[in-house]
Amino acid sequence: MTANPWLVPITTMRRSIGARRQEERVGPVGELRVAESVVPAGAVAKADAILDSVDGGIEVSAVVTAPWIGECRRCLVSVEGELRCEVREVYRPRRTEEGFDDDDDTYRLQPDHLDLQPLVRDALLLELPMAPLCQEDCLGICTTCGADRNTDGCDCSIEVRDPERGASDVLRRHPGDAPRGATT
């Protein structure tokens, strides 16, 4: 059985407030998904973390990275990239006098270690794009003829965008391009 790469021993750090330590950890964090954007289950995430022993806990500042894949929201082509985010959280031991608190429980300091995985997962989930694009000006798929406008192009574009046929008729009769023969 291999050791969990996200567990960091903190026993000696806890003894001296002000102590600082750098940890670079790499490993899988399980699948993360937001809509069609996914960090695949087998993907390797990385955390470049600095741990500071502070009053009441351990503050973790980390740069978290992981690969992701998804689907362009307009043309449905697959897209991929790397997520990169910075986080800062304080891990605290559970305080019994305050009763049970879910938030406190998320980044809990165990007597001898802390687990970076929830911090890494939360950071990546926030960073996953909800509606990615393959490129800033992706033209998408024509809803009338189904052509991929990025590669094929088509002629139906303008009328399709206007749901009201009447409105585009009016536009076409704009005085600037009055039909030939029209007089006033």
Ligand SMILES: [Zn+2]
């Ligand atoms: Zn696209």
Ligand SMILES: [Zn+2]
């Ligand atoms: Zn078309």
